[in-house]
Amino acid sequence: MCGIAGFWGEGGKAVGTRMIATLAHRGPDYQGVWSEAQVTLAHARLSILDLDPRSHQPFFSADQRYAIVFNGEIYNFQALRKQLQEKGYRFRTTSDTEVLLYAYVEWGVACLEKLRGMFAFAVYDRQAQRFFLARDPMGKKPLYYTFQPGLFAFASELKALWQHPAIPRRLAAQALQAYLVLDYVPTPLSISEGIYKLEGGYYLVVDQGQPTTPQPYWSPPLPQKDVPPLPEVLSQLDTLLHEAVQLRLVADVPVGVFLSGGIDSSLVAWYAQQHSESPILTFSIGFEEASYDERDYARRVARQLGTAHHQEVLTPQKALTLVEEVFPQLDEPFADASILPTYFLSQFARQRVIVALGGDGGDELQAGYPTFLAERYTALVAWWPKSLLHLALTWAQRLLPARDDNIALDFKIRQFLRGFTGPAYQLHTRWLSSFLPEELAHLLQPEWACHSEAILETVLGPYRDRLPPSADAFAQTAFLYYKTYLQDDILVKVDRASMYNALEVRAPLLDRQVVEFLASLPLAYRRRGSQTKWLLKKLMEGRLPQDILYRPKKGFGVPLPRWLREELRKPIEAELLRPDPWFQPAIVRQLWQAHQARQANYRKLLWNLYTFKRFARQWGFG
Structure with missing residues (x-):
């Protein structure tokens, strides 16, 4: 690289x-x-x-x-x-x-x-x-x-x-508005x-x-309506993945694999081990907080595959150090907090390898995010008037205690209800958002809030308009994931976190031929009932333990809710409450105090504001 x-x-x-x-x-x-x-x-x-x-x-x-x-x-x-x-x-x-x-x-x-x-x-x-x-x-x-x-x-x-x-x-106002909603x-x-x-x-x-x-010169294909026979699909996918992984093992320097114990990284590790005469090097990190820690899953997969496994723990104290290592290098605001463990994992792996294979892309290609399961419940509330949605949100926040767990119930319900406040094609983006477009006028100073309520239409509209009228809701959602969250969050995170440690990370699941094959498959081969990534799980049956394959998705979450009240509180508070020309100080203080008092889990909003203000001060935009 x-x-x-x-x-x-x-x-x-x-x-x-x-x-x-x-x-x-x-x-x-x-x-x-x-x-x-x-x-x-x-x-x-x-x-x-x-x-x-x-x-x-x-x-x-x-x-x-x-x-x-x-x-x-x-x-x-x-x-x-x-x-x-x-x-x-x-x-x-x-x-x-x-x-x-x-x-x-x-x-x-x-x-x-x-x-x-x-x-x-x-x-x-x-x-x-x-x-x-x-x-x-x-x-x-x-x-x-x-x-x-x-x-x-x-x-x-x-x-x-x-x-x-x-x-x-010069700071671009439209980019600031988009960042506050999207985290990138x-x-x-x-x-x-x-x-x-x-x-x-x-x-x-x-x-x-x-x-x-x-x-x-290229665009991902749309999902096809026809459903090919499952044995044929599995055979073709198996061939493509063998080739994609084998090609990415070619290097004149040591190569390893990031292994979280989830389906995507475990799949990559399995294929990599098939093409190695000796145990491949695998790397994972975990947290002291149990609901965020996946080391046990990674260890079990490593034992089954026979890899040479290495793991480390990201403590709150180390996270505080990482904030001071990572953010001075980021020349664009980026609020996906998982850049911290990704950076730490890259730093850890770089002690032994110069190239690492990762499992990025599986969630986008195989409808793996919780938002794809949330779609099953949209009919229950999609018809509610906005006044009723607002009331439900208010009561949910009052009645449900704010918890610090990974993807806690109060957080999921809040994000779920907020998603219905805009057009249907924006649903998934709003579920993943920090601030909503209609909230920016209250958050931003007037000179930075111009047309902010339309920022998602500005960002997503051109992508939506590229699709033919025949594209259904799932095709539209998948395309928007490829062009926004995957390209500008996941891949940016991996590139910056690895490159700051002079480590090259390769993504076999995003091989062009693999992408073209998986993107062309209908939804039936991605989600079955409550199972996401259904096809990948079928492919790996008999190769990986069943409870590993079918366990609920955790994602690379970070224990920010607690860290913001404890180990990271002082530096974050100092930055957040520092005067600036962009935000209404009373709103920022209100969010901070509510989180500290456990009235709500505002970790996404606060981290979003912190990372922007830290970026602006670092690069002279203040």
Whole structure:
């Protein structure tokens, strides 16, 4: 894994050097900068394949016409290399970087259809004075870009772009509103006005730095109406997963697996062990709080599979230290608190491996979230008038004691009822939200609240409008999960937490062919009654213990409700109650005091506000 940056415009090598220095955590092994005339390219390398210095980047074609900077891995590069050799290409290295460069030279945009991997890259054609940028289908690897007067620039992270003197650092009001609802800033927005994220499955062609519009090259298929025979589906999925995992075990450095004891990570560990002659290294972490701790499940799976298992405990004291490690590095507000254990797990695994396989993607592809079960009860309350919903919410909060357990009943009921306050297509997003759009006018100062009630329509509407009229409610929900929560929460969390520890995390369940197969299956193969991920569970029957397969989902929860009242109270309180130009101080104080008094579990709202205020102070937006 690596970091990339570049631009067309003034600045040269000096600015390129400053930009790539901010990405050294993504590539500690080597940093390279090249510049000529108006163009600068920079790269920070974490060596995974072909450790030879000849594979350093920026990497040039043999005729020096094309240059590439590349972040990611192309898992099928050896097959592509053979195809290119048959066409007469000669290779100087054994790296996937050189294969990717010549794939673009040979096939142009069409090369993207041939790639199986995770990537964000930029190729510069010195003769045509043209940039070609692309991001992998699911958006696993980050890529930001901006057009300013006389300047086009791109980078793996915002902090690199801010090093260019022509790029202003201004807070984007729409991004702030979206963040407060979603806990993350959704693509294509960024928190910095005028800077955008390139969407997964899109590419960008830029001639001589002139503004242009990103174009799509891939989109997940819609669920099909026909139900294929189960034996046929299981056989095909088994073949695809064997191949996806085997491809991701290829590396010139040690490889391990993240193992929580849930179905997704246990499945990945099972397939990985099938392709290893020795016990694979597996890693898990847990908590002192029993309702959040999954170490026992992970140990049982590890024993059954025969892996070399390692585990650690994230204590509240360590969490306090992690807050000071993680948040100074986050250059965009991000309120998914599971970034703390993900960072800790990455740090722990990095002591023994440089590459780890994870189970990300299973919930989105196989309807694994509790929200998909909650759908079964929507008919009970969907017809209620908003006044009755509001009354039910009020009484639920008064009558149900605020509990600190993982996904406690009071929290679930509150989130469930809040979901029905908007259009049907927003239901799942509202269930996952912190603040609701209609609450922002009370939370924000007036100058930041303009049109805030419509922020979900602004974010989700364009994705909804891409779907054909034939797409049913489930197809719409699945597509929105891929394009929002998966791309901008789950994958951002994994990328940042791992890259800050110079660890590469690979996701076999998000292999392009696996995604295309699973995404095309009807709901009947994802949810059966109260069972989510039904197909994955059927596939693993006889391979994993039944009680592991069919236990309730916990997720990577964090004991924030208690931590906010105890170990983390002082630093969080100091940040939350600090004066700022965005929020109504009385509302913030009211939320804080209610949580401290156990009148309600406001951990999501408070963590959302804290992470934004911490970000703003860190990066000079206050």
